Amino acid sequence: MSRVIALDIGGTHSRAALVESGHITWRAHVPTPAHDGPEAVVATLTDLLRAERSEPALPIGVAVAGFVERGCVTAHAGLPGWQAFPLATRLSERWGRPVQVFNDARAAAWGEYQHGAGRGCSEFCFVTVSTGVGAGLVLGGRLHRARNGLDAELGETLAADGRPMEEHASGTALTRQAHALGYANASALCDAADAGEPRAEAALQHAVAVLAAKLADLSVLLGITRTAIGGGLGLRPGYLPRLRAALQALPPLYHHELVSATLGGDAGLHGVAALMDRPPSAPP
Known part of the structure; x- marks a missing residue:
């Protein structure tokens, strides 16, 4: 899996990138409607990905600030209203393709390990x-x-x-x-x-x-x-x-x-892509 759509949801901005063999070849960003709730964020991400209409149905990985369990997200103050929100399911329903969700700091750690300060x-x-x-x-x-x-x-x-x-x-x-x-x-x-x-x-x-x-x-x-x-x-x-x-x-x-x-703000994007490409480990 050398081509992946990576998303990073932050309390202020959300970003998307096409990552190909460890290189970002396309990117876009948009303000996160954090205070409008998780469904509004899902709709915003859907619009963001429409900017790259030529891409086939590539798998999607998402980094998000919050507690992630089985694709559900419980976030803190930066994303109010996220209480066990089934993000992976909602995005998969919208886009009709596989979606995996990761904690943003964990994704960034793996990105820095693979391509940045942790090598x-x-x-x-x-x-x-x-x-x-x-x-x-x-x-x-x-x-x-x-x-x-x-x-x-x-x-x-x-x-x-x-x-x-x-x-x-x-x-x-x-x-x-x-x-x-x-x-x-x-x-x-x-x-x-x-x-x-x-x-x-x-x-x-x-x-x-x-x-x-x-x-x-x-x-x-x-x-x-x-x-x-x-x-x-x-x-x-x-x-x-x-x-x-x-x-x-x-x-x-x-x-x-x-x-x-x-890697700055790209750490999470790189980490998501690497996790999707070759998962380093799985929960026991």
Whole structure:
């Protein structure tokens, strides 16, 4: 299966691509009608694919932000109204062809492993730090996938105060901190930290330290030797150096390589295509 239609559904934009033997040869994107519910998103994706009318009935793979179980999606705040929504079935009914659905961070992890920052590393982690915190794990050269979908929910692991790590380290968490400190949003807080404002720097350092502690855990629990950081917050200039410094401040046992993700927004598209082409593993 060397030709696949790949879709990536995000809370802000959704994108489609034709991936041929690991290369994107056509792409399109459209705003996601996230607040209109999942059926509106399905209709929008259908219109998006009509832009490439000449394509035959190729199989379709979809990456989506949320919990995926047997083609059904339960999403968080970015896609309200998605509660066990049968996305694979709905899209297959619309298009009359096979559809597979994957978590977006897992798909991006496999894309980075196949074509980006994870190449050559058999124990690899991809982390996206954006509105939330998502992750994907490659262990022994295989994408880790669990039947119940709980195979890399890094943002849902608990911090020292008993709250999910995402409530400390995500863009949403930083936006709350930003408002408390008088900044417009997480981006403005990060800009202030980069400019040397102590309160903003302290807030950003707290978020980074919580994530660094979780990455340290992964290095000794799973033998992770390289982690790629992506996402709108994770790819900001200055974020990765802070994260490296926080990890280096821990004992050497916990140190491993931290790099920037290299595929950007295309990681999920590449990952979906690779998963459709040669599935790396199957849930037990």
